[in-house]
Amino acid sequence: VDEATPKHGYHHGDLRRALCVAGYELARHGGLHAVTLREATRRAGVTAAAAYRHFSGLDDLLLAVAHLGLGDLARSIERRQGLVAETEQVPQAVALLEAVGLGYIDFARAEPGAFETALSGLATMEHADDADSTGDSGRTPYQLLTDAIGRLVAIGALPPERAEPAAVLCWSTVHGFATLAVRGPIRTYPAATLDALADELVRGVVTGVLDQESSLDQNRRPSGSSSPRSAS
Amino acid sequence: VDEATPKHGYHHGDLRRALCVAGYELARHGGLHAVTLREATRRAGVTAAAAYRHFSGLDDLLLAVAHLGLGDLARSIERRQGLVAETEQVPQAVALLEAVGLGYIDFARAEPGAFETALSGLATMEHADDADSTGDSGRTPYQLLTDAIGRLVAIGALPPERAEPAAVLCWSTVHGFATLAVRGPIRTYPAATLDALADELVRGVVTGVLDQESSLDQNRRPSGSSSPRSAS
């Protein structure tokens, strides 16, 4: 992800790459909305039409930019996981799952524009097998999440049929916090407060997911479990 | 929120209202991005410049549209709260808080475009005291949340100093799920599955928030509770 090194090989060298990087920079500073074919080509020192040699159109560039964001998100998670100390099997596996959530929140707070772009729904996160969308371990953010949960299943801390709902619940929780911390009402909180809240949130959801009693008996309470639809 | 009833009183009747409604309709069908001064005025059967008699510009209209969305969101929450059966103090208060989350998720799923617009950060949710942003009870979505939590505090189910973090955690969790259910990876899940997941999620977070043991001792585990910043 280094800039303005045109390493001439052919005409431009690797214009596709340069456009991706320029687009990603735009995303970082102005969010999804700021990523534009014309501005990306301008940054790359090239005519707008040149982009069409490497992308089918704007959407194609946006997708590539989103993949770059997912890669950085994966690296942010990997960094947190790298800090997990070795200990007994279960607590370590728990810590690795918590690191997924904490790294996710780190990235959203450090790079709100890139986060917004990566998670805007352009790249369907599960199927993002693009090389750019993986971290140093070669895994996408989603794979890092499912791997951490798979590990808990493997050591018997989570029943296999709970793996998928667990992934959804963890991801929802962390994603919501990240969103609110970036452009929601808690964006003005001091960083230390957000750190503490993030820790608590992540610990809470992981604990909840592993707690059989609260997660297995879905019909615990008789009050309406179906949903009234259509608002106003 | 009815359409095309110009109830002539002055020139147009109430053009400001008509433009809000037209803009809200655009938001419902196409999301924030689809709300445009020109299209809203077109829908209202009026020249684009006419909007400037009632709004200072596009942002002003967007804010008004977001407030309408918050109002519908509040009503969606109130609908869920209306279904809560009378029972003992604590379980009823718990059910009222859960209803906030469930109504929030209902609204996001039923009206994704309106949801996106209302929560896009235009209206700072806590300070949205506009009349349009309140439900039938005269309270905004945020007030409905803090009221439900305040009730738990009042009956001694939650220590007062936990009220604010509890609000943040509940909101984050529910908001994340709503986002992922609307345009995230679980948007393709069958409705019944999402219903079940939403129930589980909401119950889980409320339980977690009320569970003193997991929420009060913040330094339970020694592993890093500060945060490494800056990604990539």
Added chain:
DNA sequence: TGTACATCAGTGAACGCGCGTTCACTGATGTAC
């Protein structure tokens, strides 16, 4: 009650903007003989 006037909501035309996309082109690169 009727007329003159001030107000002001909505008009219609125009502005500049940046965008995505197209097209015939040019000129550097790599290849065939």
Added chain:
DNA sequence: TGTACATCAGTGAACGCGCGTTCACTGATGTAC
């Protein structure tokens, strides 16, 4: 090794688009006498 040629990455000009915003205007409304 040198020349002729095909390839194709990037050019530059142009297209139409819808947007937000401005401006002098008009004509209906409400008010003062």
